[in-house]
Amino acid sequence: MRATSTRHVPRPGGRRRGGRGPAVLALLAALLVAAVLPAGAAGKSPAGTAGGGAGVHRVNVNTAGVEELQALPRIGPALARRIVEFRRKAGPFRRVEDLLAVRGIGPKLLERLRGRVTVGPAGAAAPAPGKGR
Numbered sequence: 001m002r003a004t005s006t007r008h009v010p011r012p013g014g015r016r017r018g019g020r021g022p023a024v025l026a027l028l029a030a031l032l033v034a035a036v037l038p039a040g041a042a043g044k045s046p047a048g049t050a051g052g053g054a055g056v057h058r059v060n061v062n063t064a065g066v067e068e069l070q071a072l073p074r075i076g077p078a079l080a081r082r083i084v085e086f087r088r089k090a091g092p093f094r095r096v097e098d099l100l101a102v103r104g105i106g107p108k109l110l111e112r113l114r115g116r117v118t119v120g121p122a123g124a125a126a127p128a129p130g131k132g133r
Contacts, residue, residue: 060120061099062092072116079104093119 059068061083069080079102086102087093096117099105105113 056116058116058118061096061117062087062119073112074109075113095119 059072061069064084066077066080066084069075069083070077075083082104083099083102090101093099096114096119097110098119099110099113099117100107
């Protein structure tokens with residue numbers, strides 16, 4: 001014996017409970033934020049830049065300290081220390097690709113860093129890292 005029916009009874013205002021409303025709003029909010037903030041914008045690029053490579057400050061991995069390296073995406077204190085220590089032992093990096101020899105930097109991270117780092121003139125006549133240990 002059933003006292004009530006299980007069929008849907010419309011709510012006042014014609015809206016159902018739950019549904020896709022919150023998910024759609026979250027998606028729209030994420031798209032809006034992505035459209036407004038350029039990729040890699042952490043308050044570092046000048047207001048007039050569009051977030052491309054032209055206005056991005058490039059970090060010289062041959063001269064940067066731990067704090068400056070930590071400003072790069074996905075580089076925390078431990079990885080920044082490993083980069084500095086590797087550079088101290090093996091000498092300056094000659095190419096950006098030489099960062100692959102540092103434990104914790106793989107091809108994906110290297111691609112993410114590629115437009116944000118440089119080896120600068122300090123690596124022009126230096127031996128390739130990793131030749132020692």
